[in-house]
Amino acid sequence: MDEHAIGVLTNIALFSFVALSAYLLLLAGELSFGQQAFFGVGAYAAGIATAMLGLPLPLAVLIAMVCGAAAAVLVGLPTLRLRGLYFAMATLAAAEMLRILFELFRWQVEIDGEAVGPDGTQGFRGIRWIFERGVEPLHFLVIAWLLLGVVVVMLMLVERSKLGAAIRAIGEDPPLAGAVGVDVGRLKLGVAAAAGALAALGGALFAHHNTYIEPRNFDIMLGVHSLAYALIGGLGTALGPLLGVALDIGLLESTRIFEGYRMIVFGGLVAVLLVWRPRGLLDERVVHWLRTRFS
Amino acid sequence: MALLADFIQNTLDGLTAGASYALLALGFTLIFGVLRRANLSYGPAILFGAYCATWISASFQVGLLVLFVITVGGTVLAGAYVERLCFAPHRRGSAIAAMVASFALWMQFEELATLALPRHLYGFPALYEGGPLIFGPFFLRVESVVMLLTGIAICAALWAILYRSRFGTAVRAVIDDPAAAELSGINVPRVFIQVFALASAIGGLTGFLIVSSQEQVTPMLGMWSTLKGMLAMMLGGLGSLPGAVAGGLALGLLEAHSQWYLGPQVRDLLAYLLLFVLLALRAPWMSTRSAY
Numbered sequence: 001m002d003e004h005a006i007g008v009l010t011n012i013a014l015f016s017f018v019a020l021s022a023y024l025l026l027l028a029g030e031l032s033f034g035q036q037a038f039f040g041v042g043a044y045a046a047g048i049a050t051a052m053l054g055l056p057l058p059l060a061v062l063i064a065m066v067c068g069a070a071a072a073v074l075v076g077l078p079t080l081r082l083r084g085l086y087f088a089m090a091t092l093a094a095a096e097m098l099r100i101l102f103e104l105f106r107w108q109v110e111i112d113g114e115a116v117g118p119d120g121t122q123g124f125r126g127i128r129w130i131f132e133r134g135v136e137p138l139h140f141l142v143i144a145w146l147l148l149g150v151v152v153v154m155l156m157l158v159e160r161s162k163l164g165a166a167i168r169a170i171g172e173d174p175p176l177a178g179a180v181g182v183d184v185g186r187l188k189l190g191v192a193a194a195a196g197a198l199a200a201l202g203g204a205l206f207a208h209h210n211t212y213i214e215p216r217n218f219d220i221m222l223g224v225h226s227l228a229y230a231l232i233g234g235l236g237t238a239l240g241p242l243l244g245v246a247l248d249i250g251l252l253e254s255t256r257i258f259e260g261y262r263m264i265v266f267g268g269l270v271a272v273l274l275v276w277r278p279r280g281l282l283d284e285r286v287v288h289w290l291r292t293r294f295s
Numbered sequence: 296m297a298l299l300a301d302f303i304q305n306t307l308d309g310l311t312a313g314a315s316y317a318l319l320a321l322g323f324t325l326i327f328g329v330l331r332r333a334n335l336s337y338g339p340a341i342l343f344g345a346y347c348a349t350w351i352s353a354s355f356q357v358g359l360l361v362l363f364v365i366t367v368g369g370t371v372l373a374g375a376y377v378e379r380l381c382f383a384p385h386r387r388g389s390a391i392a393a394m395v396a397s398f399a400l401w402m403q404f405e406e407l408a409t410l411a412l413p414r415h416l417y418g419f420p421a422l423y424e425g426g427p428l429i430f431g432p433f434f435l436r437v438e439s440v441v442m443l444l445t446g447i448a449i450c451a452a453l454w455a456i457l458y459r460s461r462f463g464t465a466v467r468a469v470i471d472d473p474a475a476a477e478l479s480g481i482n483v484p485r486v487f488i489q490v491f492a493l494a495s496a497i498g499g500l501t502g503f504l505i506v507s508s509q510e511q512v513t514p515m516l517g518m519w520s521t522l523k524g525m526l527a528m529m530l531g532g533l534g535s536l537p538g539a540v541a542g543g544l545a546l547g548l549l550e551a552h553s554q555w556y557l558g559p560q561v562r563d564l565l566a567y568l569l570l571f572v573l574l575a576l577r578a579p580w581m582s583t584r585s586a587y
Contacts, residue, residue, distance in 0.1 A: 082577070
């Protein structure tokens, strides 16, 4: 495979994590403008763990996921009782606060005569774990897709279980879900924590793929893009958000047919698609039809 | 004395910025109140109008009045496109789909703007060429006075339209209960279009005042207008017109004072912190019905 294709496929995998994170919350009936913050928390946490503390990448990814889940719980506890745009704006406020805190965050240590660590708006350079270990781009691609595969399979198993039904129930009708014995508050917090961990996992891989991160990577554009990915791909299955990312990054950004016009094409496509299919390409009906057809 | 002078000067600056935030929030809240949906493309539509005017003024020798008409016209045109593609089809359907669709058009406007005028920054003819008014130790830019007076005039005009005309009665009926309004013979889709046009015209006017007093436009204007407008609208309580004005002025004052004492990053941090805390505590003026 050529370098360009590897780069595109890796990016699809990385952004699928944050799209899945938005998707999970959408299933539970919450619209978040702030999942980019947990992507950022994961990126910074994993970068600090490998480049500054000298920990191995797998451990760093785990730490990043714990940090992402913890941050999501901290944001979720006071806000998850809000509905609709109130919750969306609260998550946006939290995410923008975090982004500004990244801009103010300076903590560097000297490693081999070189200052390494977050340097405010200058970003965080030299997250080189995979290059120092000689991990080939192709290997990293396989690792990212394997992790994504594990996550998707887990999500699909959850969706087929009672837990998945409960999550969709609190998304559809919280009082009714409460009446049939679902602990709405706790389940929502759990979903938010899982979504935070997922976004952080994507962020941890993103930081190591790019070797350089800066606060601007984690602005609202990423958050709203991930929502759009989840929604155009479809809310019927965990494969939906992947389809959304693949459509944008794979089809439009990388083919260069629409060079310079990509966002005009993508924007129009999304708006028209949503008129026709307001819950995305792979919505519940399509997924149900496919399932009855092929099982 | 110096402290007091700083305080007064910051308050004046804050009120000026607050007037533009209040106007943006009014447009947002009008659309939100009637459609119960957030229009993320509100700021980008203003960007479109402002870029039309910038493009014309770079190519032809035209006066400020013409540029004003072009900015407002361009914004209303862009608003109509957003309404047709994002809000009319989802009138009874998904609010999330409508909002994400409006984000998709935001991307279109932004790319269109950078395709038409690729530099990061373009000059815009000045609203007023002379220097600021000076009262003792205080400076007050003429542009600021215009912004404040326009803000007051728009509020008065909106009040007259909404509370003293048949159209306004229809709009308030739709805000209260769309189903009941429809049953009593109000053409709800038409009210949607009219409100969108009205809100876009206010947006175009605000955009013109902002770019002509800053004497420059950048592609960031779209995101800036959407974020400031939504922030001011939320601070004052969703869908409330007096709340939008109060939220805009409060945001302007908070920013001016915190920027002076604590710097621009802390300024933005404090604005978001205030919104987050008010939402988390569910400030009484914010707790209206569930809404997207």
